[in-house]
Amino acid sequence: MSIDIPTICLTNIGPLITLSVAGLLLLLFDAFSGKAMKKAHFHQFSLVAVVIALLQTVWLWNRQTTDFSRMIYVDNFSFFFNVIFLLGTGISIILSVHYLENYRKNYGEYYALMLFAAVGMILMAAGGNLVIIFLGVEILSIPIYILSGLFREDLKSNEAALKYLLLGAFSSAFLLFGIAMLYGGTGTFYLADLAAFIKKSGMNGFTYVGMGLLIVGFGFKVSMAPFHMWTPDVYEGAPTSITAFMSVGTKAAAFAAFLRVFLEVFPTVRMEWDLLLWVAAVATMTVGNVTALAQTNIKRMLAYSSIAHAGYILVGLIAGNQLGATGILYYLLAYTIMNLGAFGVVIAVARKKDNYLNIYDYAGLGFQYPGLAAVMSVFLFSLVGMPPTAGFLGKFYLFSAAVEAGYIWLVIIAVINSLISVYYYLRITVIMYMQPAEADLGPVAMTPVVNATLIISALAVLLIGIFPGSIFQLAMNSVKIFGS
C-alpha cells in the first residue's frame, strides 16, 4: 500500500505549536520545579509564549493558503482573529496574576489551560474543515469549564462550572449532530467542498438540519438567544479573570467560526438563514439590554451586556456583505479591548476575594481613584457606543452594513437597543462620579503592569476610534476571502 504523505509546513501552525508547547512546559515546570521560583514566573513564561505566538502570527500575514490537506486556512482572516485571541489571552493573563494570588490559586495549570484554550480559538478561526472547527470548540471549552470551577470552595464557582459543562456538552452534541447531518447530505467535511456542493445542488433536508444545528452550536457559544441563558450564571460564578477571558475569547472565536462557515459555505442560500438570525439577533439584543437594566451585580450586568453585544455583532453577520464582515472584525477587536479593560477595573475594585462586586461599591471611586475611574469611564463609553470611542465606530460599521444590505428595521431596533444600554452603563459612571463613597474604599492593589495595561487599553479604545483607518483596512483585507 502506498501512502502519499501530504506536504506540510510547520510555520503555518507556528502559533499553535508555540502555545501548545508552552502549555506543556508550564505543566512540567509546575510539577517539577521548586516552590520559590515558580510562582512568580508562570505568568511571565506564558506571556512570553503569547508574544512569540503573536510574532509568528505576524509572520503569516498575507499568506493566502491552506495547509495540512486543507484542514486549516492560513489567510488574513485567521491572522486577524489570531491577533484578537492572542491580545485577549495576553491581557487576561496580566489581569489574572494578582487576582489569583489573592486566592492563593496561582497555579501553573491555570496559565497552561489558558494557552490551550487559545489553541482552541485559533483552530476555530482557522479551521477549513468542520472536524477542526469542532475540535477547536472542544479544546476551547474544556479548559474554560475547568477554569470556571477553579474555586472549588466557592459554591458559585462550582455551579458555574457544572452548568457550563452540562449545557456546553448539550450544545456540542447539537453542533456535532449538525456536522454529521452536513456530512450526510454532502459527503464532505471541507468547507470549500461544502460550499461548492451547495452552490451546485442547493440545499436538501440534511443540509437544512445541519445548518440549523450549526446555528444552535455557534449560537450557544456566542450567547445568542434563546441559547444565552447560561451566560449570566456562569459569568457571575466563574473567577472574574476567567469571566473576562471567556467573555471576549469564546465570543470572538465562536464568531470567527460562525462567520467563516456561514459566509463561506452558505452565502448562496442567505435567504434561508437571514430571517432566523434576524429574529435571534433582535431577541438577543433586547433580552440582554433590558435585563441588564435590573442588575446590581456588575459581573452579571456585564454578562447581559455581552449578550447584547452578541446581538449587535449578529447584525453584521445578517448584513452578510463585506462591510458587515469587516465591521464584525473591527467590533470584535474593539470589544476585546474594552470589555477586558472593564473587567480589569472590576478585578481591581473587587479587591480581595471578590468582595465588592455590587455596582454601588463603585460609589466615590471617581474621587479616591480618579485614574481608575477615568479608564473605566472610557471603557463604559465605548461599550455604550459613544463617539469618538472604538465602540461607536464598531457599531456604526455594523449598522451601516445592515442599512446597506437593506435591513432598515433591524437597524432601528438595534439603535433603540443601544439607547437602552446607555442607562445601565452610565449608571456605573454616575455612581463613580456622582455618589460619595459610603466608607473609605481601602487600598486597591495595582501593579505597574496592570496599570499600564489598563491605560494602554483605554488609549487604544480612543485611538482606534479616532483613527480607525489602518485597523479598518486590515479588517477589510481579512474578509476579502468572502466573495461578495
Next chain:
Amino acid sequence: MQIIFFLLAATALISGIMVVIQVNPVRSALFLVLNFFALAAIYLLANAQFIAAIQIIVYAGAIMVLFLFVIMLLNLRQPEEGGAHRHLGQKIFGSSLATAVIALVIYKVFRMIVPPGKPLTPDFGSTEMVAKSLFTDYLLPFEMTSILLLVAVVGAVILARSKVE
C-alpha cells in the same frame, strides 16, 4: 442485512433510553455496555471493523469497567422517593418536544431521495486505511485530539486534587 440493522438499532436505542431512566446507577452502566455492543455491531455492518473493535475494547471494556468500579466505590445511595416526580411537567414537555423534533427529522429524511453512495474500496474500514487517513489527511485533527485529551486530564487533576496550600 436490513433486518439485522434495525434489530441492532432498536437495541441501541432502547438500551440508551434505559441508561437514562434507570434509577440504579449500576444498571444504568450495564445498559450502557449493551448500548456500546449494539453500536459496535452496527459499525461492523458498515464495514468498519477497526472502529468496531476499538469500540468494544476501549469503551465497553476499559472505560465501562472503570465506571462500574467508581460507581461501586462511591456507593451511591438510591435517590429518595418522589425525586422522579420533580419537574415532571418539564420532563414531559421536554421529551415530547425532543420526540417531535426527531420525528420531524426522520420523516423528512425518509422522504428524501438520497443519491446512491460510492461503492466502497475492498480495504475500507481496515486498520491500514484508518491509520493512513489518520496520519495523512487527518494528521492535524489527530494531534489536536491529543491536546484535547491532555486538557481533560489536567482538568480532572485540578478539580480532583486534594486541597493544597
Next chain:
Amino acid sequence: MIQYVWLVPVFPLIGFLINGLLGKKISKNTVSLVGPGSVGLSFAWVLGCFWEYLHLPAKAKPVEVFVFNWITSGTFNAQAAFLVDPLSLVMLLVVSGVGFLIHIYSVGYMHDDPGYARYFSYLNLFVVNMLILVMANNFLLMFVGWEGVGLCSYLLIGYWYEKQSASDAGKKAFVVNRIGDFGFLLGIFLIFYTFGTVNFREVFAQAHNFPVGSAILTIITLCLFVGATGKSAQIPLYTWLPDAMEGPTPVSALIHAATMVTAGVYMVARCSALYVMAPISMTVVAVIGLATAFMAASIGLAQNDIKRVLAYSTVSQLGYMFLACGVGAFVAAIFHLMTHAFFKALLFLGSGSVIHGMHGEQDMRKMGALKNKMPITYAVMLVGTLAIAGIFPFAGFFSKDEILFKALTDGHVGYWAIASLGAMMTAFYMFRLIFMTFYGEKRWDHHVHPHESPPVMTIPLIILAILSTVGGFVGIPLIQGWNVFHEFLAPSIAHVAAGHEVHHSMTFEVMMMLVSMGVAGIGIFIAYKMYIKQPELPAQVTAKVPGLYDLIYNKYYVDEIYDATVVEPIKNGSVFLWQEADSKVIDGAVNGTASVVDRLSLVIRKLETGYVQNYALGILIGVAVITGYYLGR
C-alpha cells in the same frame, strides 16, 4: 488662518486636558487662566477666520478644511474635516464669543467651589464638542459633537451631584437626549442609505434630484427633527431642560440657553436643502415649534423659580426658531438664534448674579426691591428683558418681528396669531420676573444681605447687554439692501421654491412691526398692573381659574404622564424579563421593597428557574423552532 481653523477646537481641548488631568496640582489662578484663556484664543482665531473669509474671492467660498481621513471603506467615506461657511462662522462666533464671556463670568461665580478645576475642564470639553458640532462638514462628525455636548451637559447638570435633584436631572437630560439622538442616528443611516455619503455638500447637491415631497426625504428630515427636538427641547422631549437648571447658572447660560440647545435649530438650518424638499416635514417643524413656543410660554406664566422662568422662556424661544424654520425663514431662525444667545445668556448670567447676591436663593417670592442693591444687574437684566420682549430697538425686536412677519406671510395667519399671543405672554412673564425681583417690597429673609457682584461677573454682563442692544442692527428687515445678515447667510441656506414671489409693501411691514410692539406692550402693561399697581390681583386671578392655574403651575402634568406611560413600563419590563429569563433568588435587600421580593420569590419558587434543565429546555425549544422552520415547510 482659515487653513488652520482646526485649531479652534484644539485650544479648548488643551485647556480640558490641562484642567482635567492636572487640575488638582495647579493653582486656582492657573486654572482661571487656562480655562477662559483657551476659549478666548479660540474666539480670537474665529475672528481672524471671519475677517479672512469676508475677504475671500467668492469662488473660494465656502472653505472645507481637511484634517484627516476618519473613516474610509469601499463605499463609505467620512472625513474629519471642517466646513467654514457663513452659517458655521455665525455659529462659531456665537459659541466661542458667548462661551468666552461665560467662562470669564464663571471665574467669579464658581470661585469658592471645591471642584473649580473639574468645572472648567467640563466647560472646556463642552466648548470643544460644540465647536466640532458646528464646524463639521459631515453628519457623522456632527454627531460626534452632538453626543459630546450631550455628555458634557449631563456632567455639568449633575455637577453638584450631592444634590439628589441635580444628579436626577442630569440623568433625565441624558436619557431624553438619547431618544433624540436615536432619531438623529437613524436619519444619518437613512442619508447614507439614500445618498451613499454623509458629507453635507454632497448630500445637499444630490437632494435636488429628488421630487419635492418624496417619501424618503420626508422620513429623513423627520428623523433629523426628532434629534433636534431632543437637543433643542421641543415637544415632546422638552421636559429635561427645565430640570437642567439644577446645574450651575453659568452652565445654564452657556449650554441651556446660548449654545447647545440651539444645536437643533442649527442642524435644521444646515439641512435646509433637505427640508425645503419635504413640505410635510416643514409643516411638522412649524407646528411643533409653534406648539412648544405657546405651551412653554404659558407654563412660564406661573413659575416662581427665577431660573425656571428663564428655562421655559428658552424652550419657548427655541419654539419660535423652529417656527421660523418651518415656514422656510431659516435665516430668521439663525438671526433669532444669535440675538437669543446674547440676551438669554445675559438674562441667565444676570439671574446668576441675583442668586449669587442672594446667597443661593432662587425663589422670586423671596426677592423684591433689589433694584438699588444691585444696580448694574438690574440695568442689564432690564436690557435683556426688553430685548426678549421685542421692544424697539433692542436685538430681540428685529429677530422676533422677522419671525412673526414670516409666519404671517409664508405660513398661516393662525401661526401668526398664536405666535403673537405667545409673544404677549413672553413680555408678561419676563416683566413679571423683573417686577418680582427688583421692584415692590423686599421679601427676603433678614439674614440675607444682597450685594452687587464683583466686576469679573458684571463686565461680561455689560458686554452682553451691549450686544443685546445693538446685535439686531445687522438684520434690519425693512430696506432690502440693509439686511447684511441675510445677505451674508444666503449662500448657506436653501430657499423654498416659491411659485409666487409676493412683494410686501413697506407700509405693511411697518404696520406689522407696530402690531408686534403693541402686543408686547399689552403684556408688559398687564404685568405692571398685576405686580406693581395691584399686587393683590395675581391671587384673585388664580382663585378665579384654579383648574387652569394648577394645570399650568404643574406644567400640564407632562412629567407625570411620561412617568406613568413610559418610564414605569420599561422598569417593570426589565424586572419581568429578569424573573422570567433567569431569576435566581434575588437579593431582596438590594433590589427593593419587601413586598416586591415576596411576590418575586413566590413566582420564582413556582418557576424554579436557575436550574440547568430549564436552560437546557430553552436550548431544546430553540432547536425545535429552527428544525421546524427548516423542515416544517
